[in-house]
Amino acid sequence: MTEPPGGDAPPVLALRGVSKAFGAVQALRDVSLELFAGEAHALAGENGAGKSTLVKTLTGVYRPDTGQLLLDGEPVEFHSPADAQNAGVAVIYQEPTMFPDLSVAENIFIGRQPRAALRRIDRGAMHGRAAELFKRLGVALDPEQPARGLSIADQQLVEIAKALSRDARVLIMDEPTAALSGAEVTRLFNVVKALREQGCAVLFISHRLDEIFELCQRVTTLRDGTWIASEPVAGMTHDDLIRRMVGRDLDALYPKLDTVPGEVALKVHRLTREGVFTDVSFEVRRGEIVALAGLVGAGRSEVARAIFGVDRWDAGSVEVNGRGLPAASPTAAMSAGLALVPEDRRQQGLVMEQSIERNIGLTGLKNLRRGPVISRAAERDRARDWAIRLQLKFNRLSDAVNVLSGGNQQKVVLGKWLSTRPGVLIIDEPTRGIDVGTKAEVHRLLSELAADGLAVLMISSDLPEVLGMADRVLVMQEGRLVAEIPRDAATEESVMAAATGRAS
Amino acid sequence: MTAVTAGRGGRSLVDLVFRARELSIVAALVLLVAVTTGVNGNFLSGQGVKDIFLNASILVLLAVGQSFVIITKNIDLSVGSVVGLVAFTVGDFLAADHGRGIVFAVILGVAIGAVCGLANGLLVSFGRVPALVVTLGTLYVIQGLDHFIAHGRQINAVDLPPALLSMGNGGVLGIPYLPLIAVLVMVAAGYYLRSYASGRDFYAIGSSPEAARLAGLPVRRRVMTAYLLSGGLAGLAGVLWLARFGTVVADAAGGWELQVVSAVVVGGVAITGGVGSVYGAALGALLLTTITSALVVLKVDPFWQQAITGALLLLAISVDRLLALRVARILRRRNARHGS
Amino acid sequence: MAPDVTTGALGGSLQRFLRWDVLVGVLLVFVFAGGLTGSPQFGNIDNLSFALGDLGEIALIALAMTLLVVAAEVDLSVASVLGLSSALVGNLWDAGWAIETIIPLVVVVGALCGLVNGLLVTRLGLPSLAVTIGTMALYRGLAYVVLGDRAVAGFPQQFTDLAVNDVPGTFIPYPVMLFVALAAVTGVVLHATGFGRSLFAIGAQVEAAHFAGIRVKRIKLILFVVASVVAAFAGVIYTFRYGSARADNGSGLEMAVIAAVLLGGVDFDGGKGTLGGVIAGVLLIGLLRNLLMLNDVSTEIQSIVTGLLLVISVITPRLVAAVRQRRRTPTLTTQPTPEG
Known part of the structure; x- marks a missing residue:
C-alpha cells in the first residue's frame, strides 16, 4: 500500500475484505479498496473481473457476503441505493437511468425539490439552482427541457449535477466515457478534475488506459474477482497495467492462424439506417477474420443487427455469397448462411x-x-x-x-x-464477461473456423483482441466507417486515433 | 452551443405534442357541439347543457382518480363496480335510517371505496402482480358482493332523504352542485400533482419505475395512495350517483370502467405511465359524455355508444404510440446531426 | 400431457412434485372427492355431463388463451367476440339466412376481430392489455349495434341438439368432444412442435427469439386470429346451447378463461406453463361452479369465487417465488449479473 494523500484522515469510503458470490460464480473474492478525498482512483480489470459487482456493492445495490464497508473509517451497511446516496455516494453509469418524461431540473431534484410556502414546489428556485449547477459545471443545458432525447453525454452531466446538488463526497463513474465522442470526453474530464480539486473522492472505471493515466492518481487492479494491486499511477507504464490486468504476456493469447482469403462471402454496400449509421460499405472473404472496431455507440452493433435483419435498413444492400438479402428478415439471413452471435448474451443470445x-x-x-x-x-x-x-x-x-x-x-x-453451419459468422463482443481460460478457447475456435473457410466479422471493444485476431480492422466513428487498417499496420494507437477522431 | 439549441427544440417539440392533445379534444368538442346543434337546436338548450355537465361530473371524478393510477403505470378496472356497490349500500343505509344526513352518506361512501382501493393497492404494490389482472378480479368480486347485498332489490328515490336528492339535482346561483364538486376535486388534484413533491413522484414512478427505485422514492406507498384515491373518489362518485338518479339497482355503473379508462387515455394520460394531466382526463370525460348526449339528439342508435368508446380508446393509444415513435425518430436524427 | 415446464435451478424430485400444475391436479382430485361425499347429485352422470357442457366455451377459449399467455400476450376481448358472434347469429337467423351460411360468416368476422387485435399489437407495438381492453368495449358495442337488446330464439333443433346432446353411448356432450379433440391438437402443437418451441422462446425472451430467426410478429398475429376465431365459434355453440342469441351473451367470460389459464400454472409473464395444467385449471373452475350451484349458492357468490380464484392464481406463484428467492439469497436486491 502506498502513502495516502491527506495525511492521517481515514478514507472517505473503503471496502475491506469483501466477497460476493452469485450461485456458483464467485464475483468478488476478498477485495479491498480505499477512496480518499481529493483523489481520483482508477479501477482496472478485464471484462468479468468484477468491477461492476464492486461498484454495485459500494452503492448499496448488492450487499457483500463477507467483509465490510467503511464510511469515514466507521463500518456502515447500505441496504439500498438510497442509503448510499444519503451517505454522499453518487454513481454515474455508462447509460444513466433517467425519468424521460420529467424536466432536467426535476430529474436532478426529484424527491427533494426546493419548497415555497405551504410545502409547494418552488419551480423558480428549482430551475435557478439547476441553472447554477450547470453553470458551475460549465455546460449549457436548459433546466426546463424534458430529459427525453438528451444525448448520453448530457444525461451523465445531469447525473453529475444531481450528485453536486446532494453534496456528494464520493463520485463513482462506471465506464462513463464508453459512449462519448472525443470532445465530450474532454468536457467530462474538465468537470471531474474540478470536482476532484474541490475535495471529491472519485472512483473511475474505463477500458481506455490513456484516460486512467490522464485523470487518476492511483489505480486498483482486479482479476477474476480478486484484488491484485493498489498503487500510484505515476511511474507506471501501459504494459505494467495490462500485465496486472491480464496476468500474463499478451502475445501467447491469440493463436491466429494464417489463412489465404477466398472469395467474397459478405458484401455490404452503402448501408444506411437514418440517425444510426451512414453509408457503410465493406466485404468479408472466406477464411478472413475482419474486426469492426470503434467506441461503444459508434454504431457497430447496429450495423451487425441490420445486416442480420433484426433492424430495418433505410438504404443500401447486403449480399451473402453473391445473393442479395431482403431487409429486416433474420429468417432469410439465416437461410442464406448468416449467423449472428449477439452482444447481449442474456437478452439476445439465450433464453x-x-x-x-x-x-x-x-x-x-x-x-x-x-x-x-x-x-x-x-x-x-x-x-x-x-x-x-x-x-x-x-x-x-x-x-x-x-x-x-x-x-x-x-x-x-x-x-x-455454429450448428446452423453458417458461411458467414458475425460475432459481437465474443469474449465479453468471460474468464481468461474460456476466452483463449473462443479465440482458438474462431481461428480454426476461419482456417476452415468461414468468413468472420468480429465486433470487439477489447483492443488486444482486435489486434490479435483480425486480418483487417475496420473502424467506425459516429455511425460512419472511417478507416480500414491491415493487420500489419494495426496498433492500439492507430485504431484508437481513428475511433476517437483525434488526428494522430 | 449545439446542446442548447437541441434542448430548446426538444422542449418545444414535446410541449407542442401535449398542447396538441388538449387542443384537439377542445376542437373535437366544438365540432361535435356545432354539428349537433346544427341538426337539432335543442341540443344547446339550458336543460341539455345542464344534463351533459351533470352526467360528466361523475365521470370526471372517476377519471381524476384513474389518472393517478395510470400515471403510475398501473390501471384500476374495479372503479365501475365500486360505484355500483357504494351507490347501493349507501342507499340501503339511508333508506333504512332517515335520520342520517348527507355528511354521513359521503363519509360512508368514500370509506367503502377507499377499502376497495386499499385492497387493490395492497395486491398490486406488494404482490407485484399485473394491475390489470388483479383489478379485473376485484371488479368481479366487488360486483358479486354488490349483487349479493342487493339480492334483486332496488333503491327508490322516495326512500332517500330529500337533502341528498337535492344535492344531486340542485345548485347554488344556478350552478348545480355536481359539476362544482367535480371541478373542485379536479383542481385540487391537478394542483397537488403539479406543485407538490409527492405529486411529482407519481409521474417519476410511471416514467421509469427503475429510476424511481434507484432514486429512493417511496414507490409502493405512492402506488398504494393512487389506488386509495381512485377507490375513494369512486366511493364519492357512488354517493353522487345515488343523489343524482335516486333509483339504483345492483349493476348501476356496470361497464363504466371502460368509459373511465377511455376518458383518461383519450384525455392524453399515456397508458404507459408518466405523462398527462387530470385536466386532460376531465376533458376526455366531457367529450365522451357529450358524444353520448349527441347520439341521442342525432337519433343515432344509442347502442353505438359503447362501440364508440372502444374505438376512441383504440384511436387514442394508437395516436399516442405513433406520436411517440415520431418524436423518437426526430430526436434520433437531431442527435445524429448535432453529434451525440 | 408431456410435462414440459422448465424447472428452476434446484431440479430434483421434490421440486418436480411441488410443481404448480401438479398441485392443481391434486387439488382437482380433492375437490372431486369432496363433491362426491358432500353432495348426492354431484356424482350423477347427468350432472357431470351438464357440468362439462357448461364449461364448453370457457374450455375451448382457454386453449387458445394458453397459447397467447405462453407467448406473453393476453386477449381480454374474447368474451366480447363471443357476444358479437352470438348477436350476428341472432340477427342473420332473424333475417332468414341459413345456419349453414351463418356459421362460416361468423367465423370470418371472428378472424377479422383477431386481425385487428393482432395488427394493433404487432404493427404498432402496443401492449395487448391496452389494445384488447379497447376492443373488448368495441366488439361488445358492435354486438349491441347488431342486435340491440333483443333476444332471438327458435333455432333449428338439429343445431341446438348438437350443442346440448351427448355423443351417443357416452355422457360427453358434443362440444366437449370437440374440446377433447382440439386439446389434443393444442397439446401437440404447444409441447411437441417447432411452433410450440417458438412460443415458449417468445414468451421467455422475446429478443432472443427474434435474434434466432423466429418470426415473432407473424406468430403473434396468428395467435390473436386463432383466439378470436375460437371465441367466435364458441359464440355459436353458446347461442345454440342456450337457444338464445343476445348481445350480452358471455359477458365476464374472459375472466373465467384467464383464471383457468393462470390457475393452470401458466405464467402471466409468458414462457412457462403446460396444457395439462390448464386443463386441470379449467376442470377445477368448472367443478367449483357446479358444486356451488348444487348447493344453491347464488350466481353472485359464484362470480365472487371466480374473481377471488383469479386474484389468488396470479398472486400465489409470485409469493411462492418471492419466498423461495429470499430463502436462497437473503441479500439479493436485483437480478444477479455476475459480469465485470
Missing part, C-alpha cells in the same frame, strides 16, 4: 430459463422435425455434439442455461449458431 438443448435447438427447429413434431432425440444429439466440440462444462443438457458461468453460456450461444 435464460430454458435448457441447454432447447437453446441450441432453437436455431434448427426445421431440421429437428420428424413429421410435424420435434424429435427430442435429434434435439439432444445436436446439443450433445456441440457441447462436446466446444468443451462445454455442464451437468445435464436439460439444465437451464442460467446456472452456467458466463463463459459456458457463451459456448452455448456459439453452439446454437
Whole structure:
C-alpha cells in the first residue's frame, strides 16, 4: 500500500475484505479498496473481473457476503441505493437511468425539490439552482427541457449535477466515457478534475488506459474477482497495467492462424439506417477474420443487427455469397448462411430459463422435425455434439442455461449458431464477461473456423483482441466507417486515433 | 452551443405534442357541439347543457382518480363496480335510517371505496402482480358482493332523504352542485400533482419505475395512495350517483370502467405511465359524455355508444404510440446531426 | 400431457412434485372427492355431463388463451367476440339466412376481430392489455349495434341438439368432444412442435427469439386470429346451447378463461406453463361452479369465487417465488449479473 494523500484522515469510503458470490460464480473474492478525498482512483480489470459487482456493492445495490464497508473509517451497511446516496455516494453509469418524461431540473431534484410556502414546489428556485449547477459545471443545458432525447453525454452531466446538488463526497463513474465522442470526453474530464480539486473522492472505471493515466492518481487492479494491486499511477507504464490486468504476456493469447482469403462471402454496400449509421460499405472473404472496431455507440452493433435483419435498413444492400438479402428478415439471413452471435448474451443470445438443448435447438427447429413434431432425440444429439466440440462444462443438457458461468453460456450461444453451419459468422463482443481460460478457447475456435473457410466479422471493444485476431480492422466513428487498417499496420494507437477522431 | 439549441427544440417539440392533445379534444368538442346543434337546436338548450355537465361530473371524478393510477403505470378496472356497490349500500343505509344526513352518506361512501382501493393497492404494490389482472378480479368480486347485498332489490328515490336528492339535482346561483364538486376535486388534484413533491413522484414512478427505485422514492406507498384515491373518489362518485338518479339497482355503473379508462387515455394520460394531466382526463370525460348526449339528439342508435368508446380508446393509444415513435425518430436524427 | 415446464435451478424430485400444475391436479382430485361425499347429485352422470357442457366455451377459449399467455400476450376481448358472434347469429337467423351460411360468416368476422387485435399489437407495438381492453368495449358495442337488446330464439333443433346432446353411448356432450379433440391438437402443437418451441422462446425472451430467426410478429398475429376465431365459434355453440342469441351473451367470460389459464400454472409473464395444467385449471373452475350451484349458492357468490380464484392464481406463484428467492439469497436486491 502506498502513502495516502491527506495525511492521517481515514478514507472517505473503503471496502475491506469483501466477497460476493452469485450461485456458483464467485464475483468478488476478498477485495479491498480505499477512496480518499481529493483523489481520483482508477479501477482496472478485464471484462468479468468484477468491477461492476464492486461498484454495485459500494452503492448499496448488492450487499457483500463477507467483509465490510467503511464510511469515514466507521463500518456502515447500505441496504439500498438510497442509503448510499444519503451517505454522499453518487454513481454515474455508462447509460444513466433517467425519468424521460420529467424536466432536467426535476430529474436532478426529484424527491427533494426546493419548497415555497405551504410545502409547494418552488419551480423558480428549482430551475435557478439547476441553472447554477450547470453553470458551475460549465455546460449549457436548459433546466426546463424534458430529459427525453438528451444525448448520453448530457444525461451523465445531469447525473453529475444531481450528485453536486446532494453534496456528494464520493463520485463513482462506471465506464462513463464508453459512449462519448472525443470532445465530450474532454468536457467530462474538465468537470471531474474540478470536482476532484474541490475535495471529491472519485472512483473511475474505463477500458481506455490513456484516460486512467490522464485523470487518476492511483489505480486498483482486479482479476477474476480478486484484488491484485493498489498503487500510484505515476511511474507506471501501459504494459505494467495490462500485465496486472491480464496476468500474463499478451502475445501467447491469440493463436491466429494464417489463412489465404477466398472469395467474397459478405458484401455490404452503402448501408444506411437514418440517425444510426451512414453509408457503410465493406466485404468479408472466406477464411478472413475482419474486426469492426470503434467506441461503444459508434454504431457497430447496429450495423451487425441490420445486416442480420433484426433492424430495418433505410438504404443500401447486403449480399451473402453473391445473393442479395431482403431487409429486416433474420429468417432469410439465416437461410442464406448468416449467423449472428449477439452482444447481449442474456437478452439476445439465450433464453435464460430454458435448457441447454432447447437453446441450441432453437436455431434448427426445421431440421429437428420428424413429421410435424420435434424429435427430442435429434434435439439432444445436436446439443450433445456441440457441447462436446466446444468443451462445454455442464451437468445435464436439460439444465437451464442460467446456472452456467458466463463463459459456458457463451459456448452455448456459439453452439446454437455454429450448428446452423453458417458461411458467414458475425460475432459481437465474443469474449465479453468471460474468464481468461474460456476466452483463449473462443479465440482458438474462431481461428480454426476461419482456417476452415468461414468468413468472420468480429465486433470487439477489447483492443488486444482486435489486434490479435483480425486480418483487417475496420473502424467506425459516429455511425460512419472511417478507416480500414491491415493487420500489419494495426496498433492500439492507430485504431484508437481513428475511433476517437483525434488526428494522430 | 449545439446542446442548447437541441434542448430548446426538444422542449418545444414535446410541449407542442401535449398542447396538441388538449387542443384537439377542445376542437373535437366544438365540432361535435356545432354539428349537433346544427341538426337539432335543442341540443344547446339550458336543460341539455345542464344534463351533459351533470352526467360528466361523475365521470370526471372517476377519471381524476384513474389518472393517478395510470400515471403510475398501473390501471384500476374495479372503479365501475365500486360505484355500483357504494351507490347501493349507501342507499340501503339511508333508506333504512332517515335520520342520517348527507355528511354521513359521503363519509360512508368514500370509506367503502377507499377499502376497495386499499385492497387493490395492497395486491398490486406488494404482490407485484399485473394491475390489470388483479383489478379485473376485484371488479368481479366487488360486483358479486354488490349483487349479493342487493339480492334483486332496488333503491327508490322516495326512500332517500330529500337533502341528498337535492344535492344531486340542485345548485347554488344556478350552478348545480355536481359539476362544482367535480371541478373542485379536479383542481385540487391537478394542483397537488403539479406543485407538490409527492405529486411529482407519481409521474417519476410511471416514467421509469427503475429510476424511481434507484432514486429512493417511496414507490409502493405512492402506488398504494393512487389506488386509495381512485377507490375513494369512486366511493364519492357512488354517493353522487345515488343523489343524482335516486333509483339504483345492483349493476348501476356496470361497464363504466371502460368509459373511465377511455376518458383518461383519450384525455392524453399515456397508458404507459408518466405523462398527462387530470385536466386532460376531465376533458376526455366531457367529450365522451357529450358524444353520448349527441347520439341521442342525432337519433343515432344509442347502442353505438359503447362501440364508440372502444374505438376512441383504440384511436387514442394508437395516436399516442405513433406520436411517440415520431418524436423518437426526430430526436434520433437531431442527435445524429448535432453529434451525440 | 408431456410435462414440459422448465424447472428452476434446484431440479430434483421434490421440486418436480411441488410443481404448480401438479398441485392443481391434486387439488382437482380433492375437490372431486369432496363433491362426491358432500353432495348426492354431484356424482350423477347427468350432472357431470351438464357440468362439462357448461364449461364448453370457457374450455375451448382457454386453449387458445394458453397459447397467447405462453407467448406473453393476453386477449381480454374474447368474451366480447363471443357476444358479437352470438348477436350476428341472432340477427342473420332473424333475417332468414341459413345456419349453414351463418356459421362460416361468423367465423370470418371472428378472424377479422383477431386481425385487428393482432395488427394493433404487432404493427404498432402496443401492449395487448391496452389494445384488447379497447376492443373488448368495441366488439361488445358492435354486438349491441347488431342486435340491440333483443333476444332471438327458435333455432333449428338439429343445431341446438348438437350443442346440448351427448355423443351417443357416452355422457360427453358434443362440444366437449370437440374440446377433447382440439386439446389434443393444442397439446401437440404447444409441447411437441417447432411452433410450440417458438412460443415458449417468445414468451421467455422475446429478443432472443427474434435474434434466432423466429418470426415473432407473424406468430403473434396468428395467435390473436386463432383466439378470436375460437371465441367466435364458441359464440355459436353458446347461442345454440342456450337457444338464445343476445348481445350480452358471455359477458365476464374472459375472466373465467384467464383464471383457468393462470390457475393452470401458466405464467402471466409468458414462457412457462403446460396444457395439462390448464386443463386441470379449467376442470377445477368448472367443478367449483357446479358444486356451488348444487348447493344453491347464488350466481353472485359464484362470480365472487371466480374473481377471488383469479386474484389468488396470479398472486400465489409470485409469493411462492418471492419466498423461495429470499430463502436462497437473503441479500439479493436485483437480478444477479455476475459480469465485470
